Amino acid sequence: MKLSGFILWSVAKLGNASNCTDNCICSKETIHCNSGELTFAPDFFPEFVELVDIRNNFIEFFSLKKINTLDLKYVYLSNNSIEQIEDLNRHSFPELEELDLSNNKLKWLPMGMLRRMSMLQRLDLSFNSLVSISTIRIPSSLSFASFQGNSIDNIPKRGFLDNARNLDILDISLNKIETIRSKAFSGATNLQKLDLSSNIIVNLQNHAFSELSYCRDLSLRDNLINDIMPNVFKGFGNRVPEMSGGRKIIDLRNNELYTILDDWV
Numbered sequence: 411m412k413l414s415g416f417i418l419w420s421v422a423k424l425g426n427a428s429n430c431t432d433n434c435i436c437s438k439e440t441i442h443c444n445s446g447e448l449t450f451a452p453d454f455f456p457e458f459v460e461l462v463d464i465r466n467n468f469i470e471f472f473s474l475k476k477i478n479t480l481d482l483k484y485v486y487l488s489n490n491s492i493e494q495i496e497d498l499n500r501h502s503f504p505e506l507e508e509l510d511l512s513n514n515k516l517k518w519l520p521m522g523m524l525r526r527m528s529m530l531q532r533l534d535l536s537f538n539s540l541v542s543i544s545t546i547r548i549p550s551s552l553s554f555a556s557f558q559g560n561s562i563d564n565i566p567k568r569g570f571l572d573n574a575r576n577l578d579i580l581d582i583s584l585n586k587i588e589t590i591r592s593k594a595f596s597g598a599t600n601l602q603k604l605d606l607s608s609n610i611i612v613n614l615q616n617h618a619f620s621e622l623s624y625c626r627d628l629s630l631r632d633n634l635i636n637d638i639m640p641n642v643f644k645g646f647g648n649r650v651p652e653m654s655g656g657r658k659i660i661d662l663r664n665n666e667l668y669t670i671l672d673d674w675v
Contacts, residue, residue: 429454439481443467451476465489465510475501488512488534495519502526512536512556521545524552535560536581542566548574548597556581558605563587571597581605583629589613596621603627607661610634620645629661636666 430436431454433446440461443452448467455462455477461484462477472487473496482503488510495511497520506527516538522545524530529551537559544566548555550573562585571577577598587609594615595601601622611633619628625647647658 455479460484460505462486470494470515472496474503477503480504482506484508486510487514490514492516495523497521497523502528504528506530508532510534511538514538516540518542519546522547524549527551543570546570547572548577550575552576553578555579557585558582559584561586565590565594567591567594571595574598575600577601579603583607583609585609587611589615590618591615592617593621594618598622599624601625605629606633608632612636614638614642616641617644618642622646623649626650626657627659629659630665631661631663633665635662638667 430441431443431448431452433448434441434443434452436454436456438456439458441452441455441459441463443464445466448464448469451464451469451472453476457479458481459477459479460481462482463486465486466489469490469492471494472492474485475496480503483505484507492511492514493516495516503526507529509527509530509532512534513536516535517540524533524547528549530549531551532554533552534556536556540557540560540562543557543562547569548571552574553576555577558581562582564587565582574597578601580598580601580603583605587606588611590606590611590613592615595604599621602625604622604625604627607629611630612635614635616639619625619642622628623645628646643660650658
């Protein structure tokens, strides 16, 4: 009887694998559809899937709610044509660590979506069509976030970085930001690298970077900055550990500055 039960269980497992979408490879914990020429997201996801790789396809809409598991850790959806991510509502992914949505056509993310990913560490939304990030709330677990190559025109005063205390790297380069307001990054107090290059920044308000006391690398190159007030960088990097030499980099190349003053930093 025990042997019979084992055979039945094995057949059931094989039956699940046979549901795998064409051009995909499924196992108990993974689904790989990389470069599978898919125009629709797979209907089948293994029950205990941890890794979903659907990069390099032609998918326009994706519902994370189709992945009905709490074990999910890695989702790679880059290089598709995704225009919309369905609202998660009460659906959550408490183990998700990496979400890559780069090189798609997203204009926005559902409000509060990232709050349901309490272990998320890496978020890549680079090279989409985001105009605003006001609906995005960086979770406290996140250490890396990239919004490079979108059409973002401002950094929200509230919400976006309120809980970003563990964020190490933030990339918002190649966007359309014109002004960095005072204390714009006050929620990201442990940020170590900030890239704001290749925007259209003209105005840096006083104390714009004063909350970034642990930051050691700030790029403002390739903007339109023509003047800097004395307190813009006050407090910047003043807690960078001495063991690292206390070295701080502020890159201001290719702006419209004609004078560099010692009291800027």
